[in-house]
Amino acid sequence: MPDLGKPIQKLKILVIGGVAGGASAATRARRVNADAEITIIEKGPVVSFANCGLPYHVGGEIPNRQSLIVAKRELFWNRFRIAIQTQTEVTSIDRNDKTVTVTNLETNESSILSYDRLIIATGAEPNVPAYCKPMPGNAFHLWTLNDMDRVLEKVNNGKVAHAVVVGGGFVGLEVVEQLHRRGIHVTLVERNPQVLTRLDPIFARMIENHLASKSIALQLGNPIVSLKMEGNDANAAVLADGSEIPVDLLVVGAGVTPRIALAQQCGLSIGEKGGVQVNDFMQTSDPNIYAVGDIVEYENAVSKERGLNPLAGPANRSGRIAGAHAACGSSERMGPVLGTSIVRVFDLTAACTGLNEKQLQSRRTEFRTAIVQAASHASYFPGAQSMQLKLLYSPHDGKIFGAQAVGGEGVDKRIDVIATAIFFSATVYQLSQLDLAYAPPFGSAKDPIHMAAFTACNDLANLPKLKLPTADLSGLQVVDVRTATEREKLPLPNAIAIEIDEFPSKMDQLNPALETVIVCHSGKRAHIAASWLRASGFSNVSNLTGGMSIRSLTGKGNG
């Protein structure tokens, strides 16, 4: 239990940056130290605003701009006696003198401020692709209130018919939806062959298909190479394949880079991933200097490696810890992160936690995959929505490495529960034992989480084992246990069709000597059929995980 009871007397605490964990650090510092002198120095015009809300104001879903200002200057002073200097940039840090040089961006005057403890919360800045240097007059990021105001001004003047959004990450997808709400034709250009690279390709495909169903034009793996200009504005984007798309508005969401210039300038240790190195109390290599938010490297709970994780949750929590530690020399510990993240894309939600396939592969970590399709709550209760839930886990001990979900309501709950389980190094066996809240409006007696865990446990016990959705099925005995209607809708050529309810009486037509894969729509009925075969002496039987609902997204047939 941390002892936070001893505020350090007459301490000067400077916080650089209000948004990315800085305000959180400053207010916590105050709460544990009444007589410290606390100042936030912020480059922008507003000390604290809801940057995650910006896209939603563009589309009008958050109608009131004012609601995005989390806390005003007066509140910081009146409630917390925290002084705010906005429009002020810290240009250098002198660790020996314990001073920083600041420049007032309005008057251009410089001055020197001293500190006992310094908290750097400079956040990240949006990347600018080469073809956007310099940024055309109609090209914007959506990173600050000012960015938002400029995008809105452009949209409100009514002359935006075609918008191009660069980057299919969280912010990019939110912007796509919100511009679409404004009646604008939107093209999403993503240089990778998929949106949401935190998800594995098949799960991203569900989001891509959903975007297409909303008439969003997708350019995946076909990046912009140049812009055609008309005066200061871009009027067309030229893509790698030579095609051109019209541009009235360009919104760039091409990732972010941590702002570590100050940390570098004063010689703080920088990690391999380009973030500031910190300990569990957010102290940098200089124990009087803390770093929080998007600029630091966090420990990953699964890989134990340190890396960037520019998300609001860890930024707030790290600020809170740095604030306490700076103000009284002790605090709770940060703990590892999981990269847990979520985005709503029109009617779907995509969320993930832990490591994905690519991350596991790059670490040469062996893993297994289970995918289930399940209803958000009891299917007999109105309003149940479908989700696909994927678990990645160790073939050796069942330890969960990561999870992904795409679907309707309840995706957030399942990912949060699994993130919690992973935090405690859970195995799929433990996941299957969780005692979750059930009533028909909220879940099922066997929750989607249980179903995923059961499926993974069965896989590990060879009851039967699961086959990857992308598996090559050629040369195998493929058995399709769906109904005729289902087979017509999503055909699986070259499969032997035996409907599940006729399976026990007809399975003797199958050859026990052949490697056999059973397929249904989601994997549930296939599990039953595969169990029959396995228990009937078939030596090599598997269940195509996720069934045709997932296989159909892979672009593979039966070969």
Next chain:
Amino acid sequence: MPDLGKPIQKLKILVIGGVAGGASAATRARRVNADAEITIIEKGPVVSFANCGLPYHVGGEIPNRQSLIVAKRELFWNRFRIAIQTQTEVTSIDRNDKTVTVTNLETNESSILSYDRLIIATGAEPNVPAYCKPMPGNAFHLWTLNDMDRVLEKVNNGKVAHAVVVGGGFVGLEVVEQLHRRGIHVTLVERNPQVLTRLDPIFARMIENHLASKSIALQLGNPIVSLKMEGNDANAAVLADGSEIPVDLLVVGAGVTPRIALAQQCGLSIGEKGGVQVNDFMQTSDPNIYAVGDIVEYENAVSKERGLNPLAGPANRSGRIAGAHAACGSSERMGPVLGTSIVRVFDLTAACTGLNEKQLQSRRTEFRTAIVQAASHASYFPGAQSMQLKLLYSPHDGKIFGAQAVGGEGVDKRIDVIATAIFFSATVYQLSQLDLAYAPPFGSAKDPIHMAAFTACNDLANLPKLKLPTADLSGLQVVDVRTATEREKLPLPNAIAIEIDEFPSKMDQLNPALETVIVCHSGKRAHIAASWLRASGFSNVSNLTGGMSIRSLTGKGNG
């Protein structure tokens, strides 16, 4: 990792009861053992139905009766080769001969069936209060499809103006809402002084107030002592205080009792709480006989004690485990339960997990309490709903004992996450470190779970400590930091009013020598004010946890 690969050959598995985990056991048994002979013997007319859905069909929220039949007899045979004998009662078990005697309830013929493995899933039966013996013609349980049909018939004939529901547990509250949907005036009679006894009284109060706002008449702590009859029907209920309420329909949800007669008759070990004793594979004291569902005593993850837990989740999971173990001699383990449960009551949701105050007190376990009010998602994003979230935890190491939540959307998610954390013996420190999914439509960068954990961590570090909502405030220096409008709405007499934004400049009017309690609406602003005082040398400062939003539910003023 359990090895489930070796089905026992030529095994006869009998399952007694299809509903409470029985069907789950039988289908799992089949999945691991293709040649076992599997039979379900069910007393009722239907082998498997959605008993949790019954109330919702009465109110029309689940419009289709057929959707409540989970799986039909034909499916069991065609898909699983599981034989079903409905309307058949097992009257005795002979463990030496490994046989059971069954009676066909239609023909009244008896016969003897042999087994190698027996799975008892007889479930629980609804309690009948003394004044309902015999049950009047217009009094019903809501436990079987037949019960539901009879209630519906009564309601549909249009002559039910006044319904009385006995029992304010989960089913009782669901029935209250659904009868109200049908335009019936409903009185809820609960012999305890609160509804939902799994919740602590103040959290139950929120549900009681909500029921009252929907014009549900509440009789708490004022049980029915007798019924006035007119022919076979009750036409009034006489309460303990002598008052009478009219009765056109009486629905009894007065708890359930496990059906252990068969287990007792054949001499299986029964636990102290009146349930069948089982091991982690659901084996009874006779290793060839398994018991699952509502009749067994489960281990509690917090108290480590065994007790009844008649809920659908554990019933299904225990069935699954017993089925595998019976069929192949090994299985996953059941693991402990937490009593995690949830109910929707009109526009509110109430959920809980782990132990409540009463359970902790009866075990003489010291505990601390933190209550926070928080929004379901970022408050600047439309549609955020408020919830109250309560944590009970150890004063010694911060280990979480239990949690309760009442509010709108997202209550289920928070309780499931905390249930998962408790499953892994989490402390409030670990809870504060969880990396949860955040985007404005789904949560906040500091989730309600984090806020509750932070509050608890602060309490344990005396930053400042928390005071119980029911605390006696007389003789203390009580400081109210709310606005004038808030104070008018929910007055706190005898408190010194200093609004939070004037606190730093006006706090010198307070006496540092006195024990001081700070109060605001939810506890958040009070935390800031209390931090000022504590850090300014006030020796004994506390924050009234949950603030006036909770204090106002306790019926206590400032004394």
